[in-house]
Amino acid sequence: MSNNAIVSRVENDRVLVLERIFDAPRDLVFKMFQEAEHLKHWWGPKGWELPVCTVDFRPGGVWHYCMKCIDPNQGSFYGMESWGKGIYKDIVESEKIAYTDYFSDAEGNLNDSMPSTEITITFIDLDGKTKLVNHAEYVSAEALKTVMDMGMLQGITETWNRLEERLNEVK
Structure with a gap:
């Protein structure tokens, strides 16, 4: 698997597993997910920015953010905002982050018309590189199909490409 390749597979019709290897130490890759200042530089697909990002990185804490399309070449997406809210469930320093991911509004109210996701991100040390495994479980096959x-x-491929760029900037 090359560094830029995402390996994806669907399990039980409602679980999406994504994997990628980053050429950066595990502690640094983990740090990219725990600090708003880092997330603002890479979270979201190409042409999108994070003008709002607050992180309370602890079990029970909330990550609330807004992705905004700033690329006029993306047609009807240009200027669009997409709000999200994560509620952290379990954090093991440099090893794992588990949270429930929701679509929300600017006030943090959950959008019940869109599927939520149970996310577990695992950070695996590979002698100075990091294998990132994103395990996303949906309530149904239909919910997975929706996203x-x-x-x-x-979107996640472009997001992880931006993460790679950010890692190269800070390491």
Whole structure:
């Protein structure tokens, strides 16, 4: 698997597993997920920014953010905002982050018309590199299909490409 390749597989019709190897130490990759200042530089697909990002990185804490399309070449997406809210469930320093991911509004109210996701991110040390495994469980196969149809796989690929760029800037 090359560093830029994401390996994806679906398990039980409602679990999406994504994996990628980053050429950076595990502690640094983990840090990219725990600090708003880092997330603002890479979270979201190409052409999107994070003008709002607050992180209370602890079990029970909340990560609330807004992704905004700033690329006029993205047509009807230009200027669009997409709000999200994560509620952390379990954190093991440099090893694992588990949270429930929701679509929300600017006030943090959950959007019940969109599927939530149970996310577990595992950080595996590979002698100075890091294998990132993102395990996303949905309530149903239909919920997984909804986010896949929204272009989630392309979005996460572009997001992780931006993470790679950020890692190269700070290491």
